[in-house]
Amino acid sequence: MTIDNLNQRFALPGHIQFKEGPGGLAVAEIANAHAEAMIALQGAHVMTFQPRGQEPVLWLSRFGKFAPGKSIRGGVPICWPWFGPHATEAGFPGHGFARTVMWEVKQTQALPDGASFLRFGLIETEATRAQWPHPSTVELQVTVGAELKIELVTCNTGSAPFQLGEAFHTYFQIGDVAEMEIRGLEGCTYLDKVDNFARKTQEDAVTIESEVDRVYLDTAADCLIDDRRLNRRIRIAKHNSLSTVVWNPWTEKAEKMGDFGPEGHRGMVCVESGNAVDNVVTVAPGATHSLATVIGVEALG
Numbered sequence: 001m002t003i004d005n006l007n008q009r010f011a012l013p014g015h016i017q018f019k020e021g022p023g024g025l026a027v028a029e030i031a032n033a034h035a036e037a038m039i040a041l042q043g044a045h046v047m048t049f050q051p052r053g054q055e056p057v058l059w060l061s062r063f064g065k066f067a068p069g070k071s072i073r074g075g076v077p078i079c080w081p082w083f084g085p086h087a088t089e090a091g092f093p094g095h096g097f098a099r100t101v102m103w104e105v106k107q108t109q110a111l112p113d114g115a116s117f118l119r120f121g122l123i124e125t126e127a128t129r130a131q132w133p134h135p136s137t138v139e140l141q142v143t144v145g146a147e148l149k150i151e152l153v154t155c156n157t158g159s160a161p162f163q164l165g166e167a168f169h170t171y172f173q174i175g176d177v178a179e180m181e182i183r184g185l186e187g188c189t190y191l192d193k194v195d196n197f198a199r200k201t202q203e204d205a206v207t208i209e210s211e212v213d214r215v216y217l218d219t220a221a222d223c224l225i226d227d228r229r230l231n232r233r234i235r236i237a238k239h240n241s242l243s244t245v246v247w248n249p250w251t252e253k254a255e256k257m258g259d260f261g262p263e264g265h266r267g268m269v270c271v272e273s274g275n276a277v278d279n280v281v282t283v284a285p286g287a288t289h290s291l292a293t294v295i296g297v298e299a300l301g
């Protein structure tokens with residue numbers, strides 16, 4: 001659908017309009033009384049979210065490559081229908097294909113409280129079916145208000161159960177990685193990917209001073225990012241999620257990845273709500289599974 005068609009069918013004055021974004025990607029631009037946001041139709045990728053009067057909540061690399069079929073470095077990439085490498089097929093893309101394929105807009109709505117609502121559906125193709133042969137639908141529902149609410153709804157439309165891995169791979173903007181801590185994971189078991197997947201226990205709040213790549217397991221807890229530099233707390237509530245991934249590539253890996261920019265890793269941390277490794281979800285035939293997160297900002301007390 002062209003940008004003109006999108007605007008004719010789904011634009012809402014005072015809320016949502018469609019335009020060509022970075023790299024020519026089609027985006028929905030949301031601006032309402034509460035916040036501003038931008039969502040790319042490729043990946044149904046929430047790229048930015050900024051409540052009025054606040055610094056941006058999501059980190060988006062200034063050095064990222066915005067191109068068809070390439071995952072955007074920042075915002076909220078959707079990992080689906082698996083997280084990390086595929087269990088058996090080394091050639092399939094890491095974190096699944098949802099973040100790099102096109103989604104269609106299915107609905108837009110101005111909500112009574114002044115928030116804006118958008119619903120996207122992943123467009124199935126031969127290529128997606130080749131990697132995910134299970135009859136299913138997946139939708140992303142995004143509500144942009146004073147808080148950002150994202151819901152990923154997977155429906156098994158087939159006659160056999162399937163296993164699903166998923167995550168909101170959210171990049172949060174922080175003042176400086178040395179001046180923040182993540183709370184909510186104290187006492188949890190995690191797989192330490194930078195130590196050969198060793199199983200460890202998180203004793204205190206998470207602080208970061210080198211590469212961190214951890215999958216916290218069996219945790220339904222909300223997380224808080226306490227940012228002393230920006231004097232704010234980001235609250236990450238989640239629903240139907242038992243895994244939380246914390247990731248910062250640190251200097252060397254960020255340099256190798258090439259799209260962080262100099263010292264880019266210092267201004268970001270990924271805190272990802274999802275279901276991964278031990279916590280993959282079995283979706284029964286006819287059943288619907290919904291993963292959700294609500295992201296808000298508060299002053300640091």
Ligand code: BG6
Pocket residue numbers: 071094095169193213214245247272
């Ligand atoms: C994290 C993984 O979720 O995503 C890391 O735990 C990975 O291992 C990171 O490096 C980034 O992945 P990608 O595919 O977006 O470069």
